[in-house]
């Protein structure tokens with residue numbers, strides 16, 4: 001497994017994923033009952049931004065203008081916590097999620113690559129959090145249903161193996177059998193529009209859902225990452241409205257050819 005997230009850290013795809021994660025946590029946090037969060041593909045946790053990395057077309061475009069968008073304040077605050085005056089670091093999903101945990105909430109982060117797992121252990125130390133080395137799909141079986149009965153599960157695979165989509169669907173079906181009411185965020189890349197649509201169709205059939213997408217290029221070149229999206233199964237009340245207020249701004253700021261493209265449905 002060669003996937004290194006560092007080059008992609010802070011990309012437009014990361015921005016969308018992490019904003020959706022925060023907004024979902026915020027909606028779920030409106031009920032006082034404790035929440036379980038499972039991050040099945042957690043990554044290293046904290047990334048040093050690379051001069052030639054994809055953050056240039058993601059967080060680095062937003063950061064200097066962050067005061068303009070009050071609705072992005074929670075996201076900017078999570079990023080800001082890991083930076084001084086200059087933007088040098090970018091927090092991954094487990095650090096972002098841990099930023100929004102309340103007393104009594106619990107996060108389990110699973111990472112399969114030993115080096116990334118070790119880095120995550122260094123980056124994230126919190127009494128609310130457990131970090132496991134292993135297979136995130138196995139964790140869907142082993143850790144669900146959670147005793148809290150309320151949970152958010154982020155599934156963010158690298159999509160490098162041809163078997164990834166089938167492993168994802170199998171894992172998701174098992175997870176839903178065990179924990180039907182969980183809120184599942186499933187991230188997907190948009191290179192070939194048809195591949196993305198096939199995945200959306202299959203995942204959407206598994207339950208009530210919301211699809212949110214942000215494209216920075218038109219989806220007409222299959223070799224490039226044109227955009228990304230998330231299918232949210234069992235979306236919490238209010239999430240669609242909140243994303244409707246935020247995602248158009250992201251699309252306008254992160255477009256590569258001047259044309260904002262997004263979808264929330």
Ligand SMILES: C[S@@+](CC[C@H](N)C(=O)[O-])C[C@H]1O[C@@H](n2cnc3c(N)ncnc32)[C@H](O)[C@@H]1O
Nearest residue numbers: 005041042043092093111112113135136156158
């Ligand atoms: C896209 S990155 C994760 C980024 C992270 N979720 C974030 O938003 O900051 C995917 C990660 O999944 C890890 N990985 C790949 N297959 C895995 C599996 N079956 N179980 C757990 N982790 C896996 C990779 O090593 C990589 O660190």
